[in-house]
Amino acid sequence: MKQIKRILRYIYGYLHRYLVKAHFHKHIHKHIHKGMKGKSCDYANFHKRVHGFKPFNNDVVDNFTKLSCVNPGEYKLLVIYCNRKLKYRLLEMGFVPGKDLIVINNGGPSGGVMIKIKGAKIALSNEVADKILVREINN
Amino acid sequence: MSTLKKDIIVALVGNPNSGKSTIFNSLTESNQSVGNYPGVTVEKKEGLKNHRGYNIKFIDLPGTYSLSAYSDDEIVARDFLINGKPDIVINVIDASNIERNLYLFTQIVELDIPIMIVLNMIDILKLQGKTIDKEVMSNLLGVPVFIALVNKEIVGILDCVVDVMEEEKLKKQITAKVDYGENIKEEIDKLKKLILKDSQLLKFPKSWLSIKLLDNDPLALELVYKADKKNIILSQCGRSRSHIKGHFGREAETEIADRRYGFANSVVKTVVKKIGREKVDVTGIIDNFVLNKYLGIPIFVIIMYIIFKFAFVFSEPIVNIFEMFFKRLANIVGSVVSEESIRSLIVDGIIGGAGGILGFFPLILFMFLAIAFFEDSGYMARAAFVMDKVMSRFGLHGKSFLPLMISTNGCAVPGILAARTLDSRRDRLITMFVVPFMICGAKLPVFVLITGAFFSSKSLANIMSFVYILSFFIAFIVAKLLSITLLKDEPAHFVMELPPYHMPQIKGLLLKMWERSWLYLRKAWTLIMLISVLIWVVFAYPKAHVNENLTKSERVVVQLKYSLVGRMGKILEPLFKPIGMDANRAVALIAGLAAKEVIVGTLGTIYSIEKYDSSKSLREKIACDKDWSPLKGLTFLIFCLIYTPCAACVAVFFKESGSSYKWLILIIIGNAVFAWVVSFIVFQVGMLLRIGV
Numbered sequence: 001m002k003q004i005k006r007i008l009r010y011i012y013g014y015l016h017r018y019l020v021k022a023h024f025h026k027h028i029h030k031h032i033h034k035g036m037k038g039k040s041c042d043y044a045n046f047h048k049r050v051h052g053f054k055p056f057n058n059d060v061v062d063n064f065t066k067l068s069c070v071n072p073g074e075y076k077l078l079v080i081y082c083n084r085k086l087k088y089r090l091l092e093m094g095f096v097p098g099k100d101l102i103v104i105n106n107g108g109p110s111g112g113v114m115i116k117i118k119g120a121k122i123a124l125s126n127e128v129a130d131k132i133l134v135r136e137i138n139n
Numbered sequence: 140m141s142t143l144k145k146d147i148i149v150a151l152v153g154n155p156n157s158g159k160s161t162i163f164n165s166l167t168e169s170n171q172s173v174g175n176y177p178g179v180t181v182e183k184k185e186g187l188k189n190h191r192g193y194n195i196k197f198i199d200l201p202g203t204y205s206l207s208a209y210s211d212d213e214i215v216a217r218d219f220l221i222n223g224k225p226d227i228v229i230n231v232i233d234a235s236n237i238e239r240n241l242y243l244f245t246q247i248v249e250l251d252i253p254i255m256i257v258l259n260m261i262d263i264l265k266l267q268g269k270t271i272d273k274e275v276m277s278n279l280l281g282v283p284v285f286i287a288l289v290n291k292e293i294v295g296i297l298d299c300v301v302d303v304m305e306e307e308k309l310k311k312q313i314t315a316k317v318d319y320g321e322n323i324k325e326e327i328d329k330l331k332k333l334i335l336k337d338s339q340l341l342k343f344p345k346s347w348l349s350i351k352l353l354d355n356d357p358l359a360l361e362l363v364y365k366a367d368k369k370n371i372i373l374s375q376c377g378r379s380r381s382h383i384k385g386h387f388g389r390e391a392e393t394e395i396a397d398r399r400y401g402f403a404n405s406v407v408k409t410v411v412k413k414i415g416r417e418k419v420d421v422t423g424i425i426d427n428f429v430l431n432k433y434l435g436i437p438i439f440v441i442i443m444y445i446i447f448k449f450a451f452v453f454s455e456p457i458v459n460i461f462e463m464f465f466k467r468l469a470n471i472v473g474s475v476v477s478e479e480s481i482r483s484l485i486v487d488g489i490i491g492g493a494g495g496i497l498g499f500f501p502l503i504l505f506m507f508l509a510i511a512f513f514e515d516s517g518y519m520a521r522a523a524f525v526m527d528k529v530m531s532r533f534g535l536h537g538k539s540f541l542p543l544m545i546s547t548n549g550c551a552v553p554g555i556l557a558a559r560t561l562d563s564r565r566d567r568l569i570t571m572f573v574v575p576f577m578i579c580g581a582k583l584p585v586f587v588l589i590t591g592a593f594f595s596s597k598s599l600a601n602i603m604s605f606v607y608i609l610s611f612f613i614a615f616i617v618a619k620l621l622s623i624t625l626l627k628d629e630p631a632h633f634v635m636e637l638p639p640y641h642m643p644q645i646k647g648l649l650l651k652m653w654e655r656s657w658l659y660l661r662k663a664w665t666l667i668m669l670i671s672v673l674i675w676v677v678f679a680y681p682k683a684h685v686n687e688n689l690t691k692s693e694r695v696v697v698q699l700k701y702s703l704v705g706r707m708g709k710i711l712e713p714l715f716k717p718i719g720m721d722a723n724r725a726v727a728l729i730a731g732l733a734a735k736e737v738i739v740g741t742l743g744t745i746y747s748i749e750k751y752d753s754s755k756s757l758r759e760k761i762a763c764d765k766d767w768s769p770l771k772g773l774t775f776l777i778f779c780l781i782y783t784p785c786a787a788c789v790a791v792f793f794k795e796s797g798s799s800y801k802w803l804i805l806i807i808i809g810n811a812v813f814a815w816v817v818s819f820i821v822f823q824v825g826m827l828l829r830i831g832v
Contacts (some may be wrong), residue, residue, distance in 0.1 A: 003624040075538060096400055111432065114637070121636065123634075125528075
């Protein structure tokens with residue numbers, strides 16, 4: 001019974017997202033595409049509202065974006081928001097907050113992200129990249 | 140030299156893709172054995188080597204990035220290092236990627252076991268225009284360093300292993316350890332003092348345990364829970380962690396990882412030197428095509444096609460030889476053994492059953508060879524990344540495509556075994572569950588028969604490809620259902636290293652191919668024998684009283700109707716009525732529970748009675764029969780596709796899922812019910828709309 005309820009809830013959620021919140025979603029997509037094209041992505045305020053983001057090391061952190069919506073280039077890794085298991089997995093692969101990484105390729109709104117960190121090429125799925133916040137390094 | 144020659148246990152540790160198995164192969168040559176670690180589906184590889192009178196036992200631990208406790212591989216590796224008491228640890232380091240590889244080294248050093256470093260992939264480092272000074276590295280870290288390229292060095296490694304055992308001085312290495320800084324060191328010392336006072340924790344390396352406690356490592360905490368003074372230690376641990384967090388502004392584990400990487404970075408800076416210009420980055424160029432947004436999936440499809448083509452073309456002659464061999468064998472046994480029932484058991488039961496399964500074996504062997512080639516060359520990681528975009532929508536992991544592929548046209552049993560490459564239990568379970576939905580080599584004849592009976596030869600190819608797509612569709616839907624119901628709580632993550640491309644070694648490929656196919660044979664061998672005998676018993680008993688006047692084929696059919704399977708079919712007929720099946724097909728499907736290749740054989744036996752024109756083939760008989768219609772054929776196909784997988788498959792699934800009865804029941808009954816429901820809907824809707832009646 002519980003499982004059937006879950007399936008129904010999933011289907012309901014799916015319809016809900018696509019029928020009721022269609023308008024809202026349109027706007028979110030606009031934001032993402034803006035970010036993809038290289039214009040400034042207004043995620044800073046969005047995150048502060050949703051997650052109550054506290055910057056690392058009490059620095060003033062602004063102009064940060066999700067790893068999933070950045071263009072190829074050099075970035076500084078700021079924070080990873082995820083469960084312990086994934087956090088350890090990322091830590092041991094070299095994702096230490098404060099370190100630099102290079103984005104080689106971004107697969108778009110639902111695709112994966114390929115990055116270079118500490119000399120190794122690593123592929124992340126979109127969901128994982130969503131949980132990582134980075135800041136662009138301006139040279 | 141002492142006269143007492145004792146065994147030396149050497150553990151090989153290293154990151155995934157660091158070429159650890161290549162070094163393992165060259166160290167042990169061919170003296171290897173593959174087993175399983177108890178309780179987990181992680182392979183245990185051991186190899187023996189005699190050197191200067193010592194028996195050196197090499198153990199190839201699974202590749203890990205660190206010694207934390209968040210995946211089976213890591214737990215196995217660290218369990219062995221702590222409890223397995225290896226004499227020496229060989230850390231294999233990928234020279235082109237030293238910084239991250241040294242991160243693992245910093246953790247092993249804390250275990251206080253003699254350690255050696257073997258540098259691998261020097262050629263890739265040279266392509267980057269860099270060189271590494273192994274003398275400086277050896278002095279800096281305080282451990283012997285070797286470069287694995289030439290055979291001379293292999294002897295050097297073995298010599299060093301023996302030297303460490305013989306000379307006490309070498310045993311106590313003074314290794315460079317990570318400097319965690321004043322603040323963390325203080326906290327570590329506080330914890331260390333408490334651990335020293337506890338009698339049960341004394342057997343573990345103290346500094347390692349205290350660092351792991353600061354790291355909030357679940358397995359280290361588990362150890363402490365068993366200790367006498369757990370309250371004091373745990374409260375101190377909490378205090379230390381909050382102190383570090385307050386001081387550095389971030390979690391202790393992040394700070395510790397940062398220090399370790401800092402250490403690794405400083406080592407790299409002193410050891411690696413740039414000598415020339417970077418050569419053309421071939422990996423980058425290939426990746427531009429292979430991982431392209433539009434080209435990625437077409438290239439993937441082409442490579443899969445190459446693998447299939449290769450496997451089919453090369454295995455065909457061997458399959459034919461096998462077939463001939465089994466026919467000959469059956470003839471010889473048939474002429475030698477006179478007793479009717481024993482002859483039938485040997486010829487039909489054992490030889491027939493073994494022949495059926497060994498028929499796939501060459502195909503799978505070549506498929507594994509082709510897969511091993513693409514795996515070792517580095518393409519499979521890219522393929523997983525390309526496929527992850529599609530697979531993750533259905534709750535599958537990118538790597539799941541490999542088991543699904545082995546199962547398509549091959550066999551689901553090695554497919555389920557291949558699911559071991561997945562890290563998390565959730566991904567593994569989902570993949571193993573959907574693998575049997577693929578059209579394996581045994582199901583293929585059923586589909587060819589039924590589609591051939593109802594569709595013209597022109598549209599046959601289209602219909603068959605439709606059936607293949609349908610099988611993938613069903614597998615994906617089931618995967619999605621599982622991921623939103625039973626396995627909802629564990630989300631899937633895709634984080635994967637993409638190693639640089641390189642040409643695989645032939646010896647390594649052959650070893651890999653042999654290991655995997657041997658695993659399949661070993662797992663399936665006894666089961667398949669047992670099942671083929673079982674099938675024979677179920678068909679041959681109880682013996683019917685046969686009328687003398689009947690012809691041979693009529694006698695067979697009478698026996699079939701009288702046998703256990705026939706009776707089961709008769710009993711279950713009402714259940715099969717609503718999905719448009721008669722007793723004949725019910726019998727065939729029940730027989731198919733044991734092995735799918737039996738379905739066509741059973742149908743052939745049933746339709747071999749005189750009533751049907753004997754000059755026609757089975758396909759024509761089915762096409763002409765009044766009991767069949769295109770719609771009934773379709774429901775039969777769909778039922779075949781979904782219902783309970785064969786017995787060998789279920790047994791392997793049960794073992795690989797960690798002997799979980801819940802999943803066993805789900806795959807046996809759940810699949811049958813699901814198949815019935817889907818066929819019911821298809822049949823009834825078809826009847827209502829009068830399509831293909």
